[in-house]
Amino acid sequence: MRSLLLAALSLFFAAPAQAAPINVDGGLVQGEAHDGSLLFRGIPFAAPPVGELRWKPPQPVRPWRGVRESLVQPASCLQNDDGWNHSDFVIGNEDCLTLDVRTPALSGKLPVVVWIHGGSNRVGGPNDIVLSDLGKQVVIVGVRYRLGILGFLSHRELTTEQGASGNYGLMDQIAALRWVQRNIAKFGGDPGNVTIAGESAGGQDVSLLLAAPSARPLFAKAIMQSGSPGFGMPFRPLGEAERIGDQAADLLAPGTNLAKMRGASPAALLAVDRQLFAAKTPGNSFIWLRTTIDGSVLPADPAKLLKDAPAKPVIVGSNRYEWDIPGGRSYRDQFVADSFGANERRGRTFYKLDGPVSADDPRLGSTLGQIATDVTFRCPAFRIAEIMATKGAPVWQYDFDGAANGARSFHSAEIAYAFGDSKLANGLSLKPYWVNFIRSGDPNGPGLAAWPRFTPQQPLHALISVSGVTAEAPFHAPACALLDTL
Numbered sequence: 260m261r262s263l264l265l266a267a268l269s270l271f272f273a274a275p276a277q278a279a280p281i282n283v284d285g286g287l288v289q290g291e292a293h294d295g296s297l298l299f300r301g302i303p304f305a306a307p308p309v310g311e312l313r314w315k316p317p318q319p320v321r322p323w324r325g326v327r328e329s330l331v332q333p334a335s336c337l338q339n340d341d342g343w344n345h346s347d348f349v350i351g352n353e354d355c356l357t358l359d360v361r362t363p364a365l366s367g368k369l370p371v372v373v374w375i376h377g378g379s380n381r382v383g384g385p386n387d388i389v390l391s392d393l394g395k396q397v398v399i400v401g402v403r404y405r406l407g408i409l410g411f412l413s414h415r416e417l418t419t420e421q422g423a424s425g426n427y428g429l430m431d432q433i434a435a436l437r438w439v440q441r442n443i444a445k446f447g448g449d450p451g452n453v454t455i456a457g458e459s460a461g462g463q464d465v466s467l468l469l470a471a472p473s474a475r476p477l478f479a480k481a482i483m484q485s486g487s488p489g490f491g492m493p494f495r496p497l498g499e500a501e502r503i504g505d506q507a508a509d510l511l512a513p514g515t516n517l518a519k520m521r522g523a524s525p526a527a528l529l530a531v532d533r534q535l536f537a538a539k540t541p542g543n544s545f546i547w548l549r550t551t552i553d554g555s556v557l558p559a560d561p562a563k564l565l566k567d568a569p570a571k572p573v574i575v576g577s578n579r580y581e582w583d584i585p586g587g588r589s590y591r592d593q594f595v596a597d598s599f600g601a602n603e604r605r606g607r608t609f610y611k612l613d614g615p616v617s618a619d620d621p622r623l624g625s626t627l628g629q630i631a632t633d634v635t636f637r638c639p640a641f642r643i644a645e646i647m648a649t650k651g652a653p654v655w656q657y658d659f660d661g662a663a664n665g666a667r668s669f670h671s672a673e674i675a676y677a678f679g680d681s682k683l684a685n686g687l688s689l690k691p692y693w694v695n696f697i698r699s700g701d702p703n704g705p706g707l708a709a710w711p712r713f714t715p716q717q718p719l720h721a722l723i724s725v726s727g728v729t730a731e732a733p734f735h736a737p738a739c740a741l742l743d744t745l
Contacts, residue, residue, distance in 0.1 A: 278365055283442045285320040290360075291329045295395045299360045299446070301333030304438040305431065307354035308405060313521045314417055314427060317356060317434040333357050335384040336406045339529050341544075344382040353409065353525055358435050359385065359401040360446050361394035368449035370698045371398040373439060373478070375432060375468075377459030377486070377671070380547035381407035381532070391678045393690065397697050398448035400439055404431035408532040409525075411547040413497060414504030416517035423555035425500050429467060430556060436468075436477035454480040454697045458674055460548060462486020466643060466745075469571065470564035471556050480700050482574040482693070484677070485581060485670060487639030488561040488745040491598060492549045493539055500551040507531050539597065541585040562745050565643070570650040572700035574693075575643050576657035576720065577636035580624040580667040584631040591627055598634045602741040609738050622660055624667055629735070638739035644713045644720075654713040655702050656720035658734060661687065684725045 278297060280287040290299040305317035312318060334352035338344060363369065374388040385401025393399055404410060410428030417424035440450045455478045457465040463486040468474040470488065488494075508515040510531045511523055520528075537546045550561060557564065584594050591612075599606035607613055610626055619625045623632075640656060648654040661676065661683040662668040675681035677689040692702035692710060702710050708728040711719040722731040733739065 280326045281445050284438060286323045287326045289326045289328050296361050296363050299329050301330035301357045303357050304435045305356040308356060309353050316430045336403050337409060337525050338382040338406050339533060341382050344378060347384040355403045356431055357403055359389045361389055361399045362446045363395055364447045367447050369398050369447050371443055371448040371453045372697050373400045373453060373455045375402060375457035375461035375464045377461040379544055380411055380428060380460040388678050393678055396694055398446055402432055402435040404428040407547055408528050412504055413500035413551055415501045423553045425551040425553040426556045432464060433474050440477055453478040456482035458484040458671060459486050467561060470561045470568055475569055480572045484673060485577045485636050487643055489550050490548050491634040491639055491744050494560055495549050495551045497552060497554055503535055503537055506535055510534055565646050570652035572653040573647050574655045574696055575640050577640045578668040578672055579622055579658055579660035580628055581632040581636045581670045583628045599741055606741050633735050633738050638742050639745045641733055641739050642745055648713050648715050653700055655710055656713045658720055658722050660724040
């Protein structure tokens with residue numbers, strides 16, 4: 260009997276009981292106990308972007324009656340099926356502008372991390388991070404934002420209507436951050452200590468929020484994992500982006516105007532999304548990763564905007580081997596020419612492209628993989644670190660090479676170590692560094708190997724590997740010096 264009582268008491272104290280409903284924008288929401296925390300899923304932060312609101316900035320949330328219960332699984336934003344995102348694809352819906360909140364307590368002033376999910380700005384959802392154990396230590400907010408053709412399309416009729424067009428997904432993220440500022444204190448969070456974080460396209464969006472004037476007052480710190488403003492591609496002028504809108508209209512049917520596009524079925528738009536072509540990208544899957552200077556959210560070149568942005572603490576980094584060049588060797592020479600421009604010859608010399616084919620490096624992969632990782636991830640991360648450190652911001656750059664079982668540290672490999680329970684072979688976890696940064700803006704703390712601060716005078720990064728955390732000078736610096744993209 261005593262053992263049963265102790266077991267019951269342990270369950271009682273393991274997680275908060277269901278709390279009273281919380282009054283947020285739009286009405287009352289009810290959370291549920293979840294593994295030592297409270298979880299609120301599917302809270303609307305804007306009106307459904309459907310019908311006449313398709314391709315418009317997010318509008319104020321529509322009030323509801325009664326208490327809105329936490330959903331087991333909120334709808335993801337509408338997206339095509341790329342395989343890895345199948346679980347989000349099957350629950351995709353155009354009515355998707357909701358967020359999730361996980362909190363250890365409803366009182367106090369806990370640090371907040373707002374997660375912007377990856378997926379090429381065309382697929383994915385925030386479910387994995389919201390459900391991670393990080394929610395036992397800080398408040399996590401997971402955001403859903405419009406994706407692909409519904410989230411990032413520009414069109415000349417939209418520009419006439421709104422004065423600018425495109426980047427609606429970024430507008431959704433900014434609307435969610437404004438919701439956080441107004442409401443997160445009711446969930447035990449501190450609106451003055453908000454960190455925005457993301458990986459891949461999410462890391463790109465975080466960097467663009469760092470640049471966007473309207474987003475700057477809404478957060479204090481930023482984490483960019485394998486994502487930069489342009490992924491090494493030149494920024495897209497609005498006029499060029501509007502021509503993609505022309506393509507989309509013609510693919511629906513010749514002569515299609517904006518009104519007909521707003522009336523098109525979601526399935527028809529998703530089919531069109533797969534057929535779009537954009538110059539200066541490695542293919543259709545990169546079309547929404549080439550950033551559009553829309554004239555509103557991004558009123559200028561993001562590189563210039565970053566230089567003018569406040570000096571906020573940032574973590575920025577990439578993995579030692581992210582991926583290979585799309586299209587392989589047959590595409591390599593064009594990729595190098597496009598990426599290095601006038602420095603093409605010097606780039607080819609650095610990577611020894613005109614000699615015998617080099618054997619794969621055990622950690623860096625093939626020469627093609629090294630070029631792709633440098634151009635798309637490593638060099639842009641270094642440039643962001645330079646820009647932010649030059650203005651005095653506390654900058655912490657990393658290069659992750661700690662994937663399990665000796666595997667190369669490919670794209671997204673670090674997520675499980677930073678937000679999950681995965682540990683390197685030496686027992687090292689990234690989570691304490693990430694939690695410390697979310698709390699204070701400095702990843703270092705008691706019992707942790709020192710992570711060097713990146714400064715203009717000493718541009719060091721932390722190589723995180725099975726050997727531990729070591730201070731390293733810029734990697735492949737001669738190649739990065741030949742590139743002028745972010």
